[in-house]
Amino acid sequence: xxxxxxxxxxxxxGLLFAAYLGFAELSLPNDKLVxxxxxxxxxxxxxxxxxxxxxxxxxNVTLLVCTLGAGVGSEFVQSLVPYRTFDFKDIIxxxxxxxxxxxxxxxxxxxxxxxxxELRYLQLRQSIPDELDDEEMNxxxxxxxxxxxxxxxxxxxxxTNTTIGRLSNDLAIFDSIPEDELEDAExxxxxxxxxxxxxxxxxxxxxxxxxxxx
Numbered sequence: 001x002x003x004x005x006x007x008x009x010x011x012x013x014g015l016l017f018a019a020y021l022g023f024a025e026l027s028l029p030n031d032k033l034v035x036x037x038x039x040x041x042x043x044x045x046x047x048x049x050x051x052x053x054x055x056x057x058x059x060n061v062t063l064l065v066c067t068l069g070a071g072v073g074s075e076f077v078q079s080l081v082p083y084r085t086f087d088f089k090d091i092i093x094x095x096x097x098x099x100x101x102x103x104x105x106x107x108x109x110x111x112x113x114x115x116x117x118e119l120r121y122l123q124l125r126q127s128i129p130d131e132l133d134d135e136e137m138n139x140x141x142x143x144x145x146x147x148x149x150x151x152x153x154x155x156x157x158x159x160t161n162t163t164i165g166r167l168s169n170d171l172a173i174f175d176s177i178p179e180d181e182l183e184d185a186e187x188x189x190x191x192x193x194x195x196x197x198x199x200x201x202x203x204x205x206x207x208x209x210x211x212x213x214x
Contacts, residue, residue, distance in 0.1 A: 002051040011045040018042060022074060025083050035090050036097035039071055043101035053113055059106050067098040 018038050021028075028034055043066040052058055071094035079086035 001054075003049060004051055007045055007049050011042065011049055014038075014042050014045055022078055023081060023084075032089060032093045035093035038097070039066065039094045040097035040101045042066060042070070043098040044105055047102060047105040047109075053116075055106055055109050055113070058109075059102060062102050062105075063099075067095055067102065071095045071098045 021034065021038065043062060046066050047058060047062045050058055072091055074094065075086060075088075075091050078084040
């Protein structure tokens with residue numbers, strides 16, 4: 001999970017602006033609309049602040065921090081200021097604006113993840129030769145299942161069908177994996193790859209034996 005610097009800057013500026021509106025001695029004509037737009041914007045920025053595919057996790061964190069924490073708690077904090085009065089309608093506008101931002105952000109987030117998943121699926125499917133149709137892939141998959149029960153017969157055609165079956169099976173398995181698990185697997189693979197490079201660099205070279213060279 002990484003933080004987007006540009007959104008972080010916009011979020012901090014939005015917080016400063018919201019703090020100014022909340023504690024300054026101002027009289028706004030459309031106070032409820034300002035509450036709605038402020039919390040809608042801040043919540044949307046907070047949601048997209050983190051670069052992750054865990055939609056459920058970021059949704060729950062955003063609801064807890066922005067909708068409940070800031071949307072409700074800010075009004076109780078403002079009630080401590082002498083020239084501010086507690087208004088339950090402000091809380092309703094805060095929660096409604098923040099909640100709407102979470103719903104719209106999650107819908108758009110899931111659409112982006114679906115597009116990313118379709119791209120991965122297309123890349124995996126491109127590894128299958130174009131001249132092979134779905135029927136041949138299904139035959140290959142059926143052959144692979146039979147081979148696992150001891151019906152394997154040698155031959156170049158059988159090896160080809162087995163390969164096709166494995167690719168078809170990989171596509172089916174890939175399509176059933178949740179996006180969160182795919183993201184975790186990618187992160188784990190990248191960490192293992194980086195660790196392998198570090199281990200390779202740390203391996204000391206074997207000393208050369210002069211007698212062996214001669």
